[in-house]
Each structure stands twice: as structure tokens, then as C-alpha cells.
Amino acid sequence: MTERPVLAVIGAGPAGLAAALAAAARRVHVVLVDSAAEPGGQFYRQPARRLGARRPQALHHQWRTWERLSEGLVAHLAAGRVTHLSDHHVWCVERESDGRKTTGFTVHALLGPEQERSVAVRADGVLLATGAYEKVLPFPGGTLPGVVTAGGAQAMLKGGLALPGRTAVVAGTGPLLLPVATGLAAAGARVTALVESADPRDVARRARGLAAQPAKLTEAAGYAVRLARHRIPVMARHTVLEAHGRDRLESVAVAALDTEGRAVPGTERRLTCDTLAVGHGLLPHTDLAEGLGCRLDGPAVQVDEEQRTDVPGVWAAGETTGIGGAGLSLAEGHIAGRSAAAHLYGTAPDPGEWAAAARSRTRLRAFFAELDGAYAAPVRWTERLTDATVVCRCEEVTAGAVREAVGALGAGDLRTVKLLTRAGMGWCQGRMCEPGVAGIADCELTPGRRLLARPVPLGVLAAPPEPRRRPGEPTSPR
Amino acid sequence: MNPLDLARARPGTPFTVTFDGREIEALPGQTVAAALWSAGVTSWRTTRGAGRPRGVFCGIGVCFDCLVTVDGRPGLRACLVPAVPGADIRTQEGTGHDD
Incomplete structure (x- = not known):
């Protein structure tokens, strides 16, 4: 590997791919870390290769865009400008510092569907393109x-x-x-x-x-x-x-x-x-950003005009910064990748170079803000829940138990309801029940502040740190 | 129409896995959840508290509702784990650790 700076892009959906292509084209070495076996994210989720689908586009929209992204990725992979770590489930991104300023990042990822062993990859910058998950009522x-x-x-x-x-x-x-x-x-x-x-x-x-x-x-x-x-x-x-x-x-x-x-x-x-x-719509995945200390804006990661978070060296693009669809994710990813490439070389980017993407971003954000208003969550849905209705699927906590915590015990926020009822304490760590609990408790849907983005085996946490590798090279699994 | 024909899939040779001892057919590349769905099975866990049946809910590894026991290992997410020939897939009761 040359002296190119290394950018870790977390997530290989539309935003992550657009960012990876933009940065790799500007002499940055990109490590694309993704939990799926194939790139594409949720929007361009591909049939498992061995299913031999000859017409996967029958299941998709905007296939031409996918072909362009996919061809770009293949070219960068072949040229060694991008390393794709598939089946890597990132559970934490660590910021390293010399006491005064950030000196780099370590991305920790569990391997494969078993998720029992972990690797670490060092990078000079991090771009979060972690997407969204379903809002469940x-x-x-x-x-x-x-x-x-x-x-x-x-x-x-x-x-x-x-x-x-x-x-x-x-x-x-x-x-x-x-x-x-x-x-x-x-x-x-x-x-x-x-x-x-x-x-x-x-x-x-x-x-x-x-x-x-x-x-x-x-x-x-x-x-x-x-x-x-x-x-x-x-x-x-x-x-x-x-x-x-x-x-x-x-x-x-x-x-x-x-x-x-x-x-x-x-x-x-x-x-x-x-x-x-x-x-009932989607919610941004913000765990990694929260772990890094990035400021949120409501449920989404806050970014500036260049898609930078308020933590130096950390960019965010796509639905982790707000729900807006694949087109918006592409525009944001492109801008983030260009901005990251410039800053990792110690130069200031020229926003004029991404003017078209910025216009598209402005237009699509306005469009989704309108759409969001029209598709506002239904009102009064909590009135239709019987006391026996299960709200927390993992811990089997009912609407009645949440109501009791709020009414008789005076809980006024998600955290207190969780402590009193166990709602949100199970395997999914509240991702499925938080909107429901917030609705019943009539409190704000505050960010979960999960220290680890996924369940991690204790053995992985207890393992001594691996000797450092060169940036961009994963350690051996442990 | 079915999904395989829609995508004009030409999968490899089907193989056999067992679900609670019963043989079912799976396709190379399918997850345990996709194989079970294709065999008409929609639940493969009972909850720790009320013992209620569960299966796939979020389909993308976030909700942990689809936990299943494969080859004696409980707590695997069926929507992520690939089906492999001869896999012994069993309904996970509770945590899967106390039987």
C-alpha cells in the first residue's frame, strides 16, 4: 500500500458506495466495511449470489444507477483503491488521540453471521453511511x-x-x-x-x-x-x-x-x-455516531454543508443523517466522499465541484420534508392498544405494564420506563419498541445512546488488543 | 409467478436440511429463514415468558425475533445465517440454553 490516507466507509448502500467511489477517485484508500455478503445496502439488496438470479432488476428500482455504482466499485476493487470487507458487522468506532487532537480511528467489526470473532481496522477518517431501520408501532x-x-x-x-x-x-x-x-x-x-x-x-x-x-x-x-x-x-x-x-x-x-x-x-x-x-417509516441508525460523540439533530446525525459531523475526521451521509431515500443518499455520499478526500490530504475542498449534487440534495431534502408531513404517523394509535398488547417484543412487556410505569409510578421518559419494566432491555436494545413506548408514555423519542452498536461476546471485549497493523489492514480475528 | 421465476433464478442443486427432525429442501445461498419460509414454516422460536411462537419480523438482523437453534447452537438469527446441507435446525425454546 502507498502513503494514501485511509478512509473507512461504514455501510455499502447508496450513500456508502457513492462516498467510496468519490473518495477512491481522489487518491484515498477506502476500506468499505459492510454487514451484508454483497454490496447494495437495503435499497439495492442483491439476491444471494448462489441463487443465480439472471434478472435481479425485476425486484428493483433505478437499476441503471446500481449498475453504475457496481461497475465503479468493481473497477476500484481491481485497482486496489478500495478494500471491501463484507460480512463485517461494525460494533464500535474508536477515536484515537494524542491528548490534544484526533490521530486516527479504529473500526471494530464482528465477522460473519456468527458474530463471535472480531477484527480491528485503523483509518485516518471515518464516513458513516449506516442507513436506517424500520420504525415499529x-x-x-x-x-x-x-x-x-x-x-x-x-x-x-x-x-x-x-x-x-x-x-x-x-x-x-x-x-x-x-x-x-x-x-x-x-x-x-x-x-x-x-x-x-x-x-x-x-x-x-x-x-x-x-x-x-x-x-x-x-x-x-x-x-x-x-x-x-x-x-x-x-x-x-x-x-x-x-x-x-x-x-x-x-x-x-x-x-x-x-x-x-x-x-x-x-x-x-x-x-x-x-x-x-x-x-410506519424509518429511523436512522446512529449508534456508531453516538459512540463517537457526534451531535445529533433529533433522531439523525447532524452534518454541515460538507456532510461533516461535529467530530473532526468523521463524516456522515445517507439516511443516518435523516430519512430521504436512495437519491438523496447518493448525493450526500458523493459530497461526503469528496469532502473527506480533500481534508484527508490537508486541503480545503471546493464546494463548486459538487454543485450539482448539492442542488439535488437541497431539492430532495425539501421534497422529503413535505412527504414526511403528509405521511405523519397516525394519531391516537395508542388508544387502540389493549393492556395485553405486547410492546417490547424481546422482553414481552405489555402496553399495560408501560401504562402502569407512567401512570402509577410516574415514569416520564424512555429510560425510566425501561428501568421499571425492562422495555428496551432485550436483544434488540430497544430499536423495535422505543417508538411504541414513547407513544404510550407520551414522551419524546430520544436517541438510545447504545455504547455498542451490536451484542458483542464478552470474550471479544476481554481479548487483549492486537498488535497494530498498517492503516486499512484488518487484524487477525479474535 | 414466484420470486425465483421473477428473478429468473437458476440456483444450484437443492439440498436437504432438517427442521425439528423433518426434512425440508433448501437452495444454495438461502438463509435459514428464507429456506424455512419457502417450506411454509413461519415460526421457529417460543418466547421465554409466555412461550409464544415467533419467526422473522425485521428481516435484516435488527430485531432478534427470528432466533433459532442450528446444529445445537441457539441464538442465531435465521435471517442472517445461511442454510447449509444437512443443517439440523430446531425450534428455539426460550433462550435455547435450558433444555
């Missing part, structure tokens, strides 16, 4: 097998070419429900309803913002055509009240919502299904 019956997140149904379809059942209802709120419903239908599931709690009038009212986005209008029209082609009925301003079944999902009860968000009496219907794909 509880409802009665929500833990029945056959109930999956919307993104989960899509991930299993794209990656494993598998469906959970034959008859599906897609429900919740947000733009993700459209590709999930049409994707499941294209793959052979009978999608009997797309249940969307938002009001199409709210979306139309924001048509001014939408009209400035011809590409997004075309995309929306495309979904309308596909919904019609697959004969998927859209039930707008409706919600799932409850999932029914003994040991697996058998049907869901849905009802219309009035303008106050209440279920309209007499509109309840049962839909028979073996699959319910439910989504």
Missing part, C-alpha cells in the same frame, strides 16, 4: 408469526427470493408501502389490500412540493399503474386495528379513520391473509 396481535415489517418482507424477497405466505396485506403509512405491495404482488403473492393511514388529500395539498419533482411524479404514476395492474385495492385513511390468529396470522381487522384519527364505528372489516407487512 405496536398493535394487538402484532407479534404473531406472519406479521413482518414492510422492509423485512422486501429484504427477504430481494435477498432470499422468498415470500412468507400467499395472501398479503400491506399496511401502515409512508412511501415504502408502494414498492413493497407491488413487489410482493409481482413475485406472486396475492396482495388483498394496501392499507394507508394517511389521507391522499394531505399528499395532494403538498402537490406544490411534488410538482417541483418531475422524477418523483413519474415514480408515483408508475406505482399507480402497477397497483392497478396487480389489482391491489388501496384503502386510504384506514388502519389495521388488530391481527388475528392462534399461532400464526389468519386475518387482520381494518377500519376507516376519521379526521381526528379515530376508527369510524361500523367500518370495521376482516381481511383474510397469512402475511401482514407493516411499516
Whole structure:
């Protein structure tokens, strides 16, 4: 390896790939660290190679962009400008300092699906492109097998070419429900309803913002055509009240919502299904940023015009800085990669060089802010939870227990509810239940402040540090 | 239509794994969860408290609902672990450590 500075890019989705390509093209050695077996992230999740998919684009949107990213990555890998560490689950990024200033970073990652052994990679700079995960809201019956997140149904379809059942209802709120419903239908599931709690009038009212986005209008029209082609009925301003079944999902009860968000009496219907794909938007993955001490802005990592966090040497791009889709992630990744390349060589970047990406970033951020308003989380959903409804899936904590902690015991924040009920103390460390608990407790959804981004075996934490390697070279696993 | 035909997949030779002793067919490259789903199985864990059935929920390794026991090792996320020929996949009861 030459004297090139090393940039660790965490995450190989649209933002991470765009960043890696931009930095590698500017004489930075990029170590691309990603938890999946193949690059692509969630948006461009690829079928497992050995499934031999000859037409993976049938499961995807914006395939040409993927081809461009993928070809760029292959070229940089061949030239040795990028090292791709796949199946590496980053659990911590350590900042090294000489007492006064940052001297570098060590990225710690668990290997493979077993996640029992860990390696460490040193880098001069870190770019966080850790993406997002699904925001889950509880409802009665929500833990029945056959109930999956919307993104989960899509991930299993794209990656494993598998469906959970034959008859599906897609429900919740947000733009993700459209590709999930049409994707499941294209793959052979009978999608009997797309249940969307938002009001199409709210979306139309924001048509001014939408009209400035011809590409997004075309995309929306495309979904309308596909919904019609697959004969998927859209039930707008409706919600799932409850999932029914003994040991697996058998049907869901849905009802219309009035303008106050209440279920309209007499509109309840049962839909028979073996699959319910439910989504309420996404939340940024910010654990690594929090561990590094980066400032957050609400639920997302705060960045400046160059995608720099407030910690020197740490950049962030894509949905970890706010939910905005693949196009925005690409623009942010590109800017972050260019900025990192310049600063790692000790020079100031010229923002004029990324003016096009910056314009696209401005436009898409405005668009998603509008969209977010239209697809605001349903109101009054907590009123529909019985006391027996499971809110924390890991620790099996019910809505009743959370209500008791809030009402009788006076808990007013996520942390206190957690200490009193164990909600959020299980395997997922609260990622699945925090929005639900916050809703029931009527408190703010504050960042989780997880010291480690994943469960780490004690043996890994207890192991003595490996002798240092050259930057960019992983230590041997231990 | 099915997902394999939609993506015009030409997978390698299918192989056999067992789920709670029953033989099921899996495809090279599939995770344990994808193989079980394709065989019509949607739950492979019972919870520690109420003993309720669980399977895939988030599908991307975040929620830990799909924990399963493979070849005697409990606590593996079925949505991440690849299925391999002859794997002995078993329903994980509770933590999987107390049977």
C-alpha cells in the first residue's frame, strides 16, 4: 500500500458506495466495511449470489444507477483503491488521540453471521453511511408469526427470493408501502389490500412540493399503474386495528379513520391473509455516531454543508443523517466522499465541484420534508392498544405494564420506563419498541445512546488488543 | 409467478436440511429463514415468558425475533445465517440454553 490516507466507509448502500467511489477517485484508500455478503445496502439488496438470479432488476428500482455504482466499485476493487470487507458487522468506532487532537480511528467489526470473532481496522477518517431501520408501532396481535415489517418482507424477497405466505396485506403509512405491495404482488403473492393511514388529500395539498419533482411524479404514476395492474385495492385513511390468529396470522381487522384519527364505528372489516407487512417509516441508525460523540439533530446525525459531523475526521451521509431515500443518499455520499478526500490530504475542498449534487440534495431534502408531513404517523394509535398488547417484543412487556410505569409510578421518559419494566432491555436494545413506548408514555423519542452498536461476546471485549497493523489492514480475528 | 421465476433464478442443486427432525429442501445461498419460509414454516422460536411462537419480523438482523437453534447452537438469527446441507435446525425454546 502507498502513503494514501485511509478512509473507512461504514455501510455499502447508496450513500456508502457513492462516498467510496468519490473518495477512491481522489487518491484515498477506502476500506468499505459492510454487514451484508454483497454490496447494495437495503435499497439495492442483491439476491444471494448462489441463487443465480439472471434478472435481479425485476425486484428493483433505478437499476441503471446500481449498475453504475457496481461497475465503479468493481473497477476500484481491481485497482486496489478500495478494500471491501463484507460480512463485517461494525460494533464500535474508536477515536484515537494524542491528548490534544484526533490521530486516527479504529473500526471494530464482528465477522460473519456468527458474530463471535472480531477484527480491528485503523483509518485516518471515518464516513458513516449506516442507513436506517424500520420504525415499529405496536398493535394487538402484532407479534404473531406472519406479521413482518414492510422492509423485512422486501429484504427477504430481494435477498432470499422468498415470500412468507400467499395472501398479503400491506399496511401502515409512508412511501415504502408502494414498492413493497407491488413487489410482493409481482413475485406472486396475492396482495388483498394496501392499507394507508394517511389521507391522499394531505399528499395532494403538498402537490406544490411534488410538482417541483418531475422524477418523483413519474415514480408515483408508475406505482399507480402497477397497483392497478396487480389489482391491489388501496384503502386510504384506514388502519389495521388488530391481527388475528392462534399461532400464526389468519386475518387482520381494518377500519376507516376519521379526521381526528379515530376508527369510524361500523367500518370495521376482516381481511383474510397469512402475511401482514407493516411499516410506519424509518429511523436512522446512529449508534456508531453516538459512540463517537457526534451531535445529533433529533433522531439523525447532524452534518454541515460538507456532510461533516461535529467530530473532526468523521463524516456522515445517507439516511443516518435523516430519512430521504436512495437519491438523496447518493448525493450526500458523493459530497461526503469528496469532502473527506480533500481534508484527508490537508486541503480545503471546493464546494463548486459538487454543485450539482448539492442542488439535488437541497431539492430532495425539501421534497422529503413535505412527504414526511403528509405521511405523519397516525394519531391516537395508542388508544387502540389493549393492556395485553405486547410492546417490547424481546422482553414481552405489555402496553399495560408501560401504562402502569407512567401512570402509577410516574415514569416520564424512555429510560425510566425501561428501568421499571425492562422495555428496551432485550436483544434488540430497544430499536423495535422505543417508538411504541414513547407513544404510550407520551414522551419524546430520544436517541438510545447504545455504547455498542451490536451484542458483542464478552470474550471479544476481554481479548487483549492486537498488535497494530498498517492503516486499512484488518487484524487477525479474535 | 414466484420470486425465483421473477428473478429468473437458476440456483444450484437443492439440498436437504432438517427442521425439528423433518426434512425440508433448501437452495444454495438461502438463509435459514428464507429456506424455512419457502417450506411454509413461519415460526421457529417460543418466547421465554409466555412461550409464544415467533419467526422473522425485521428481516435484516435488527430485531432478534427470528432466533433459532442450528446444529445445537441457539441464538442465531435465521435471517442472517445461511442454510447449509444437512443443517439440523430446531425450534428455539426460550433462550435455547435450558433444555
